[in-house]
Amino acid sequence: MSIAWTRRRLAFGRFWASFRTHKAGVAGLIVLVVAVLLALVAPLFIDAGVTNVVSGTGAKLAPPSLHDPLGTDESGRSILLMIWWGSRTSLLIGFLAALLSMVIGTVLGIAAGHFRGWISAIVMRITDWFLVLPSLVTALVLAAILGGSTLTIIAAIGVTSWPSTARLIRAQTLAVEARPYIERSQALGGGHWHITTRHVLPNVAPLLLASTTLEVASAIVTESTLAFLGVSANKTSWGTMLRGSYDWGAATSGAWWYILVPGLCIVTVVMAFTLCGRALETVLNPRLRRAV
Amino acid sequence: MTVAQPAAEAIEEGPARHGVLRYAAAKVGGALLSIAMVIVATFFAFRLLPGDPVRALAQGRNMTPEQLDLERHRLGLDKSLAEQFVHFVNQTVHFDLGVSYEYKRPVVDLIGERIGSTLLLTGTALVMAVSLGIWQGARAGWRPGSRFDKISTGISLVLWSVPTFWLGLLLLMVFAAGIGPIPGIFPTRGIESVDAPSGFPYLLDVAKHMVLPCLTMVAVVYAQYLLVMRSSVIDEVGQDYVTTARAKGLRDDEIRRRHAVPNALLPTVTLVFMRIGFVVGGAVTVEAIFSWPGLGQLFYEAIRVPDFTLMQGTFLLITVSVILMNTLADVVYHLLDPRVRSA
Numbered sequence: 001m002s003i004a005w006t007r008r009r010l011a012f013g014r015f016w017a018s019f020r021t022h023k024a025g026v027a028g029l030i031v032l033v034v035a036v037l038l039a040l041v042a043p044l045f046i047d048a049g050v051t052n053v054v055s056g057t058g059a060k061l062a063p064p065s066l067h068d069p070l071g072t073d074e075s076g077r078s079i080l081l082m083i084w085w086g087s088r089t090s091l092l093i094g095f096l097a098a099l100l101s102m103v104i105g106t107v108l109g110i111a112a113g114h115f116r117g118w119i120s121a122i123v124m125r126i127t128d129w130f131l132v133l134p135s136l137v138t139a140l141v142l143a144a145i146l147g148g149s150t151l152t153i154i155a156a157i158g159v160t161s162w163p164s165t166a167r168l169i170r171a172q173t174l175a176v177e178a179r180p181y182i183e184r185s186q187a188l189g190g191g192h193w194h195i196t197t198r199h200v201l202p203n204v205a206p207l208l209l210a211s212t213t214l215e216v217a218s219a220i221v222t223e224s225t226l227a228f229l230g231v232s233a234n235k236t237s238w239g240t241m242l243r244g245s246y247d248w249g250a251a252t253s254g255a256w257w258y259i260l261v262p263g264l265c266i267v268t269v270v271m272a273f274t275l276c277g278r279a280l281e282t283v284l285n286p287r288l289r290r291a292v
Numbered sequence: 293m294t295v296a297q298p299a300a301e302a303i304e305e306g307p308a309r310h311g312v313l314r315y316a317a318a319k320v321g322g323a324l325l326s327i328a329m330v331i332v333a334t335f336f337a338f339r340l341l342p343g344d345p346v347r348a349l350a351q352g353r354n355m356t357p358e359q360l361d362l363e364r365h366r367l368g369l370d371k372s373l374a375e376q377f378v379h380f381v382n383q384t385v386h387f388d389l390g391v392s393y394e395y396k397r398p399v400v401d402l403i404g405e406r407i408g409s410t411l412l413l414t415g416t417a418l419v420m421a422v423s424l425g426i427w428q429g430a431r432a433g434w435r436p437g438s439r440f441d442k443i444s445t446g447i448s449l450v451l452w453s454v455p456t457f458w459l460g461l462l463l464l465m466v467f468a469a470g471i472g473p474i475p476g477i478f479p480t481r482g483i484e485s486v487d488a489p490s491g492f493p494y495l496l497d498v499a500k501h502m503v504l505p506c507l508t509m510v511a512v513v514y515a516q517y518l519l520v521m522r523s524s525v526i527d528e529v530g531q532d533y534v535t536t537a538r539a540k541g542l543r544d545d546e547i548r549r550r551h552a553v554p555n556a557l558l559p560t561v562t563l564v565f566m567r568i569g570f571v572v573g574g575a576v577t578v579e580a581i582f583s584w585p586g587l588g589q590l591f592y593e594a595i596r597v598p599d600f601t602l603m604q605g606t607f608l609l610i611t612v613s614v615i616l617m618n619t620l621a622d623v624v625y626h627l628l629d630p631r632v633r634s635a
Binding site for chain 1: 322325326329330337338449450453454455456457458461462464465468469480568569570572573574576577580581591592595596598600603607610611614615618
């Protein structure tokens with residue numbers, strides 16, 4: 001036990017020393033930690049009341065001032081407070097959708113790589129099918145049919161974004177299973193469950209961490225797009241705020257703060273996840289550099 | 293990443309032509325299977341998932357139970373699921389996509405009216421994005437790490453992280469509405485002015501309406517072409533033939549243009565078509581923002597209403613065309629690139 005712990009600590013130390021040399025990755029990580037902490041502590045200071053249309057305290061579509069540092073929306077609500085509260089929905093959906101996508105992708109990817117013959121053929125057929133479907137269009141249809149609650153948005157994003165992970169994991173599984181220690185494990189009587197969970201999964205885990213990070217970024221963009229196109233129920237997120245800005249003609253009436261602020265939040269968080277994910281990828285697997 | 297699969301499984305021995313035909317047949321078979329899966333999945337998604345379509349149709353309208361029953365009968369929802377399925381498949385393979393609830397007109401007619409403007413916008417944007425991406429990618433990949441490489445890759449990565457709709461909103465705010473001292477230059481919505489002239493001025497009018505939607509799409513889409521082209525060119529730089537060309541005394545520029553780029557071009561162009569699904573998603577968003585009267589906007593309206601027949605019809609059309617494009621790209625790539633054939 002203690003030997004394993006020491007080894008893990010050393011491995012983590014090596015990983016951290018290497019990650020630290022990627023300045024962009026560290027910057028991304030800092031932004032992420034700050035964003036997540038802010039979202040977590042939000043209920044200590046404000047509540048869902050800031051998104052209530054009748055409780056707006058400022059003037060309608062007022063530019064940034066001392067009272068409302070980032071201006072107000074069409075009902076006089078403070079953009080700053082709404083951004084803060086909305087970050088909870090945006091980040092939650094981003095994380096959970098990425099998680100769902102990773103779980104589906106990993107299970108199917110390992111299954112396709114580990115089992116040969118018809119199981120692999122069927123799983124790959126399904127993966128290729130999902131891969132070719134236009135994901136945003138499919139997610140829009142799913143969200144529209146299912147009704148647009150937070151859970152259905154997560155499901156719609158997760159279900160349409162797993163295929164690339166499945167392919168990645170399948171390739172990695174094939175590579176891992178070609179190694180001699182798998183043969184040894186089989187000779188000692190290791191079954192499918194033992195081999196996939198004890199040997200394959202730990203080997204693909206670093207790759208999964210990096211690709212989850214990148215997946216969160218794209219899930220946040222997809223969430224905001226779905227919300228903007230109006231399939232999300234009215235829970236405040238950065239996407240629904242931009243929807244509001246479009247519906248109330250903020251672009252044509254010069255209310256730049258209403259458009260700029262939520263959008264910049266999305267871009268900052270997405271960039272942070274992307275930088276962090278790319279740094280992780282380089283550190284954890286120098287041979288693998290994604291083209292995109 | 294969808295790189296064309298090496299065709300090792302599809303080809304065993306024998307003359308290359310034969311192999312290509314077999315490969316094409318296998319791919320077309322796969323595409324037909326995918327299309328069949330789309331039709332089946334669409335049927336069940338629109339009927340089995342929670343939410344009664346009639347209830348959804350009646351949203352916001354007062355309808356008696358009798359009217360609801362009548363509506364159910366009209367939509368064939370009172371038949372058994374098996375009967376409905378056979379009916380649906382039969383209709384779909386005959387290109388009958390039902391009647392839109394909102395417009396009270398056949399979905400096929402609505403699609404027919406809109407498809408032209410979508411092809412115009414998406415086609416123009418795609419040509420521009422591909423040329424820009426390939427040109428910059430080739431230059432960036434020829435000297436990786438150079439200033440040109442850093443700047444162009446950096447800009448494209450930033451644009452890549454920006455949500456399409458937000459970029460559209462920004463352009464709308466700056467160039468259509470005008471901000472501060474900048475006057476609005478371009479129209480905010482639609483494909484033509486209300487008092488559109490005819491003849492050549494009409495074309496100019498349409499072009500003016502197309503600038504902002506097109507710019508939005510190009511900005512978001514070209515990054516991936518740049519990155520793919522860049523990495524293909526980087527692969528070519530180390531090849532022996534480049535060294536040979538250099539030893540023969542060809543100018544650097546010429547080696548790039550005449551030798552490296554053509555070789556790097558093929559995988560890139562294939563990938564362009566492989567990822568057409570992404571472009572389609574962008575087109576829906578852009579058309580929604582700029583009220584461009586195309587298929588994407590039709591789909592968006594169907595979702596907003598919601599008009600399930602229209603949504604189903606446009607979804608089927610979009611998905612099937614994406615599958616066909618992918619297959620075509622796959623087969624053409626195989627036909628043109630001997631490196632994949634012999635792999």
